[in-house]
Amino acid sequence: MCSMMKRTIEIREEGVPEELLVVRKSWEEGGVRFLSWSFRAERETVFPPMRVHIAVPARGIHYRWTPKLHLIKALNSDWFENLYETSGFTGAPVECLIAQDNKNCAVIALSDTLHTIGLKSIPVEETAQYDVEIALFDREAYRGLEYSVAVRVDTRPLPYYEALADTAKWWETIPGNEPAVVPEAAREIMYSTWYSYHQNVDEKTLFAQAELAKELGCGSLLLDDGWQTEDTGRGYAYCGDWKPAPSKFPDMAGFVKRMHDIGMGVIPWYSVPFIGERSENFQRFKDMLIDPDAEREWHVLDPRYPEVREFLIGIYEKALLDWDLDGFKLDFVDEFVVTPFGGREEDERRDCTSFTEAADRLMKDCMARLKSHKADIMLEFRQTYNGPRMRSFGNIFRAVDCPFDDAENHVRVTDLRLIAGESAVHSDMLMWDREDTAAGAALQMIQILFSVPQLSMRLEELPREHKEMLAYYCGLWKRYKKAFLEGSFEPLNPQCRYNVIMGRAGEQLACTYHSRELVSVRQPAREMVFVNGTGREGLLLRLGSGKTVYKMTVRECTGGLLSSGLLTDDGGILTVPVPAGGTVELIEDGSDFSIHKS
Template sequence: MKEIKSNYRIIRIDGADDLNLNIVSEKLEEGLESIKFKITSENPIYMPKVTISWKQPIIDIHSYWYPTAFRNKAFHADWARGFFSKATISAPVSCLYNANGQNRHTCAFSDALNTVNINVGVHEEDGTFECKIVLFTELSKKTHEYEGELRIDTRDIPFYESLKDVSKWWETFKKYKTAFVPEAARQPMYSTWYSFHQELKDYEIEKQCSIAKKLGCEAVIVDDGWQTEDNNRGYAYCGDWKVSSKRISDMKEHVKRVHDMGLKYLLWYSVPFVGLYSEVWNRFKDKLLGYDEILKTGVLDPRYPEVREYLISIYENAVAEWDLDGLKLDFVDEFDLPYDKKDNYNEFMDFESVQEAVDCLLSSVIEKLRFIKPDIMIEFRQRYIGPYMRKYGNMFRVTDCPNDPITNRIGSMDIRLLCGNTAAHSDMLMWNTDDTVESAALQFINILFSVPQLSMRFENLPQEHFKMISFWLRFWKQHRDVLLDGRLIPYYPALNYPVIVSSTEEQYLAAVYADFVVHLGKEANKNIILVNGTLKNKLYVEIENDLGHRKMEVLNCMGEVVKKENINLGKGVLIVDIPVSGIAYIK
């Protein structure tokens, strides 16, 4: 083990004793430091497992955030496994913060390609966090050199500012150059998954598209089912990617009809899967990372050039032949090298590292598709939302959480904290049509700060529900600048963001999801919009400075005006009467 004294702490490096190790610590500013290290070997080797560790006193720290924590913001134990990050899973960053959401310890690592294990766990004996970053837990490739950089931030700033700075830091590396984000990627979309699953028919899709366009959607994502007549939700027939004529009689003409409605068209692919009953099974059955007996599908091994060339050609031909505007590339986190195949590298592969092969595959996909269509859209789903994925795609969607508005809110906020200008999309909205219109509206209200995706059969909606979704889509498009591009403040992360505020020079918009007091500070001296995301008829507002007399207009969840009045926003706590799932405009 080697120890060095950085600016603020002792850093331990374990596992590299037989290698050459060079470490440089740099203080970037008060509370922010960088530790760069380089491991070298005289000859190319498989790097041994290396652990970088340090301690952080548990002082004024009350909760823990990492990219795939979702609802669980609890502390980990030092003996726990922590979480793993690689190109197609999560991101190498975690944040400890206090009950007010102030950063106390954010650590991030520069290598988002290879598998990295991060464990920030409570050490019971001395009341500290034992912080560990473990490298080379998965066999990668023989090399004689490895470089990495550890960033530790203990500045007293909001947790979201610390995470935003990590995202900007990653952007400074050339290897993380982000994909262009077309305007269409930031517009509401209709998805077929929850509304149709695999029971697709071209004329039914077009029927929904026609209504979706009138409501304000600008694209459709046609999900699983277009390539198979099987309705079992498995992947046994994936791999050929030929259109099922029983689903879509003529794909090119179908896409053209949707285009004529004014909508963009995106198509789903499960990237790594080649099904047992596909025509190409025999071609690729010996070029697999693994096989799933339940799903009846193999996971292709991208280390084979033939595999990558096949997949790239599938996507190129589809975009060129059918005039597609984008692809939804699914299950890329399944590219994983099982331990029992760690020694199976052979002469027909051109990569030893699975992750480097995935990088080559996905980098080539977006490069080739942008040559055909410069504003191509590529969607990835949460967990694959790290800095490498921003190279390959321009849309990150919340993981599947049907009919679950709270998880949708949490997921969209977690994405936004790190995604920079990459478009953050909600999971597709769906709900039970027998629910009250106010309860159904919560599905939309909880994802206001992301790009909405809808997945309902519009003709099955009660009239009130249709009126509600029409209103909220209009509201979202009208206020998109503040919702997507404003100064975002997600309060109380330990409680899963019960209050979210975003503001511009012209507007201050606060959405409240629980019985919390909304604090209106100095920045609220502008047009104010209060969104009631609770099932109560009032919100509590604390006013820091006397904002004087204002005009207020109150709307219900369907956009109907229920009240207009003059109010006095004097200093102190004010109760504002707003219907359940309603809005108050204060000008």
């Protein structure tokens, strides 16, 4: 367990040049320590690479969490590559060191959520400390007169997920990170065309699919890649013109209106930075690329050109106004800052030198223009560009693609939620084998119930049991939506891929469990649901409610009733026969415990 003793951290600097004026400060607020550095030069200069090391006693530290680790939560050794880079467009500047009992040992987070920063953390054998290295001005040069950064070091022995939630709230107070408003439509189940149709989309087929999706509770259609090209060979060679393919969508505005008439929004996909060599616009921008020599048929536009930024913003603004869209799925935004630069070294047409600052300006201007026309517009971004800076632009953050992989989807949406605040977190699009059992298919839903589901199966082709399963779980999700999305969020045991997750809102509690272990509820609610994602029958449950009687309903994955009756809790361990993929709902009965006990 993480010791209750206050941790003494050590600070060390590397590479700070003598000619820079440096002001260092340290203070404490609410049990959290803050460190800040302000660097100032006599004249505008390119700041050299610098390092700050924060050494934390390794006492009690067993696991490590960052926004970009996904399945791996283990500590690493110094002979492995540990450095990960974060900026406004990839990851987030935070590291969390966790004890075995889910308590926080140290959350180290930075105030600079825009510029590229390297983070590297390793156990140090010689000192039995955990060293967190912060690399400034390494990946991308920073030019200016001054630079300031604060580091927030939280060693309070809170549950790690509460410490990370507090970090997200701190980021929200920093100018430039104010979260975008999240419309209610962003928290409704959505239907995505990607896995179900890929680029083989057309308005007649999708309208029929949307009608079926609407019956399941879907509120919007995510119109993915393919609407803008006659090509169906994947890749992005035709990106850049963004005109509906005539054979697929001869009347996009008419299609959107028909969708609105049945209560479905439309959110088309755009690969923001990509321009393909087969697009009409390629010749116009072929000398404004980050990677002109890339050995593929598409390239990344350079946002440091004002003409590039205005072109992209104009594309989205025109589509919004012409078609009355409900939002945009903006893909590959991280390519602006992760693609190695191979373009023109100097060009007077650019109005800034920094890729991150130019991309930030693009997104700010774009969001301002779009929201001036539609304040409640939905904007989906994909992991890993889901940090605090991106939350000021987008209001939907989707798990990065992991087709079929329910376990990965589970981990990714959970990683997103830990620092997402009130932003809407969506699953990757759900797909499965139609020949699978209903219980096997149900795992795709069970694993992502603590996010907004995105469905991507051809609904009319599903076997009857799969349709029943999907209808049941969509209904369950809507019934317990507040507990799944809006209340407290407790993902336990990140080293075990978050094998138990609980959420509470008001009188509701929802829990999914993914391994055969005792599920302990610290504070039971009047109404509770437990969802079996283990693949085996049975739930071991300790409610801790004391002498209480519950009405119990056990259902299989299709919603079929298996049993109902009364469950009496005397504070001990309860065994409930919940089938694989099934659920048990407990509602406080309010009758006399002593009668039922006898």
